[in-house]
Every structure is written in C-alpha cells, then in structure tokens.
Amino acid sequence: PAYSTIRSADEDFEYSDDTVFFKFFFSLIPLVSIAAYYDEYKEKSLLSDERMKELTLRSLEMLVKGAQDRYIYVFTAMES
Structure with missing residues (x-):
C-alpha cells in the first residue's frame, strides 16, 4: 500500500537496492524457511501451534526492529 501511494505521487519512485x-x-x-521446517520443528520441540506463532512473530519483529535501528544508525553516520 505505501509503495502504491508513493508511486502515485512520484512516478519515478523505485525501491533502493538495499530495500529490495x-x-x-x-x-x-525467513518466511519460506519457517514454512518449510514448521512441522518438523514443532514435532521436535513439542511446542503448540499458538506458541510457534508467537515465536515466529516475535522473531520477525526483532529482525525488522534490528534492521530499522541499524539503518537509522548507518544512515545517520553516513550523513555526518
């Protein structure tokens, strides 16, 4: 949705190479990996579906948050 909104305002907009x-x-x-190994991991770990979903979402949130924090730090450092 955000891409469509930006694209409608600026037809030349493209995602940067690092974003892609x-x-x-x-x-x-990571989503493909989770899908591929979900059942196998669940069986070996004895975790419930609910717990597996919680862990998946928390892990993806940490990944995105870490990348956002790092991007802000790197971007700020590059500007100085």
Whole structure:
C-alpha cells in the first residue's frame, strides 16, 4: 500500500537496492524457511501451534526492529 501511494505521487519512485535486498533475504527467505521446517520443528520441540506463532512473530519483529535501528544508525553516520 505505501509503495502504491508513493508511486502515485512520484512516478519515478523505485525501491533502493538495499530495500529490495533486505525484503528478499530478510522477509521472504525467513518466511519460506519457517514454512518449510514448521512441522518438523514443532514435532521436535513439542511446542503448540499458538506458541510457534508467537515465536515466529516475535522473531520477525526483532529482525525488522534490528534492521530499522541499524539503518537509522548507518544512515545517520553516513550523513555526518
């Protein structure tokens, strides 16, 4: 949705290479990995579906938060 809104205001807008890279490797790949190994991990860990969902969401939140914090730090450092 945000991309469509920005794109409608600025037709030349494109995601930066680092944004595309991050989205692919740190959002798509972890989701594929979770989907591929979900049942196997659940069986070995004896966790409930509810707990697995909680852990998945918390892990993805930590990943995104860490990337956002790092981006702000790197971007600020690059500007100085």
